[in-house]
Amino acid sequence: MIEGQPSRTALMTAVQRAHHYLTAPEPKILRDDLAFALTGLESTEVLQSYLDAITAQFAALSDAETAKTFVSRIDGAVCMRSRVVEEKLAEADVEQLVILGAGLDSLAYRRPDLTANLQVFEVDHPATQQWKKDQITAANITVPDNVAFTAFDFENQTLAEALKAGGVRQDKPTFFTWLGVHMYLTDEAVKSTLNVMGAHAPGSEMVMDFISPSYVLAGGVAEDSVEQLKEVVMKMGEPIKSQYYEPELEERLNTAGFDRVDFLNARWLIDHYLDGVKAAFDMPDEATSILWAKRS
Secondary structure: OOOOOOOHHHHHHHHHHHHHHHHOOOOOOOOOOOHHHHHOOOOHHHHHHHHHHHHHHHHOOOOHHHHHHHHHHHHHHHHHHHHHHHHHHHHOOOOEEEEEOOOOOOHHHHOHHHHOOOEEEEEEOHHHHHHHHHHHHHOOOOOOOOEEEEEOOOOOOOHHHHHHHHOOOOOOOEEEEEOOOHHHOOHHHHHHHHHHHHOOOOOOEEEEEOOOOOOOOOOOOOOOHHHHHHHHHHHOOOOOOOOOOHHHHHHHHHHHOOOEEEEEEHHHHHHHHOOOOHHHOOOOOOOEEEEEEEOO
């Protein structure tokens, strides 16, 4: 991200969640009824224009049809990763929820059934966090008493120190979400963050998404789609710095302390969360970009 400015990709993903909620047919992947308000955009027409501009950037690097397919799949992945968090959190036996790189995440404000009995910590870069607070105020969204904001710069501050200062207890089972973040960090920062999460009490869990060098190559998406994604987000001031194949990422998670790691491919997600309706999440069956891990 650009120093002193909020994350542009945080806005983009909120726009994608809002667009899905407003326009996607049933079964919807995610029901984020606060996403549109949090974007601060004045109308659904502006929201659509924003998405059209993103698609045009990809089209300039490939062709219109490939761009449309790829952006649709990004939209689906953005919504599905949040859906996985909700489903896994509902099953977890934890006391804290830590949302790393919270951006415009709305979980703590729209799903009190999942979060009311937890201490929730939203962790993010100071500029992005202040922007989110402004968006929350403008949208007249009430911040629950159990939600705390912890400012943290992933590249220039120790996460363990920031969490401790923010009141996160390492001795309590904790659920971590880490969505749309690792790819913008160096490998060293990724490993350090995983180590901090893995040091929390047994029973701790995490959900993260990731970019693989072979991300979704089947189904008509160009083989250089990852390179196209890199170019587009670089123009947003947030260049991609890390990518992982599954065995490499699993090894890092095991080393950090997570002894169970499940990579959730599209077929599994469709069958478990969308009643097998593939049209709702149009990804190749084998495509994997989301994982769940637990420390026993």
